[in-house]
Amino acid sequence: MRPTLVVSFSLCMMLTVGQLHAATDPHPLQPAAPRTVIVSEAETPPQVRAGLLQSTLIVLPAEEKVANVFAGDTVNWVFDGGHVASRFISVKPKAANAATDIHIVSDHGNEYTLALREVSGDSDAHFDSKVFVNPGDQAAKDRLAQLPVFVPAAELDKAKQEAAAAKTAHAAELKTEQTKAEQYRSEYPGTLHFDYTWDEKKGKELGLQQIWHDDKFTYLRGVFQETPALYEVKDKKPSLINFDFNGGLYTVPKLLDNGYLAIGKQKVEFHRVGGTK
DSSP states (O other), X not given: OHHHHHHHHHHHHHHHHHHHHHHXXXXXXXXXXXXXXXXXXXXXXXXXXXXTTOOEEEEOOTTOOEEEEXXXXXXXXXXXXXXXXXXXXXXXXXXXXXXXXXXXXXXXXXEEXXXXXXXXXXXXXXXXXXXXXXXXXXXXXXXXXXXXXXXXHHHHHHHHHHHHHHHXXXXXXXXXXXXXXXXXXXXXGGGOBOOEEEXXXXXXXXXXXXXEEOXXXXXXXXXXXXXXXEEEEETTEEEEOOOXXXXXXXXXXXXXXXXXXXXXXEEEEEEETTOOO
8 A cells, every 4th residue: 555655646746746837837929910909098098918028019100209108117117219209119028917008199299008918927928019009089180190299309309409510500601601701802902903994085074984894894983974885896896785784883794805885976985905906
């Protein structure tokens, strides 16, 4: 009788240890196919099945970005929205059987609440790998078509940096332009040449006072009772030319060697010293 008791006891111990080992040996987690949940303020928050030390990606509608995230348990859960504002949030449980709520505020002012639960102890070994979130309320759907009302902190910092850089670049550009303008004003008088000759008596009768040129333009100034016509003479052939006239000043967008002003029968010819005849 005694050996039989020993065998029975040993067999019971083996079964007990085997059952205990089977009960505590976790089954491997498997990612489930992506799915979509509808969030409505009047309904219970949808449940998201998360796997121990596995990442579950929560995805907002394409029109939205994450503005802020609130969670009840930040000790046993890791929440990562990335360093750049986007529509994605990664959640990862650090403890078995952990559970918490996550509350997401989008840049359009929509709010999404989800119930997170770690499922490694469930008989179903599948966890949510990716969950698409869609609004269920019409007001929330309408806000998707509107402009954002919140700017995510990362995006705001980026905008501030870009604005500061643009301001610095504009200041540098303005300073460069001012330097160029000052240099031009200081050097411009040296580019003026008063090397024209004309009959001063006829010029006085017509109202002509001065003729000069710089590197690009020819100028004629006078006090005229009426605006004389301006001609350029090339190869002894006169032709009317384009010019701007303002306050007694002719501005001709070219260098004139020879020409004349005329009103009726009055005429004043001018020639640039050293110019072509």
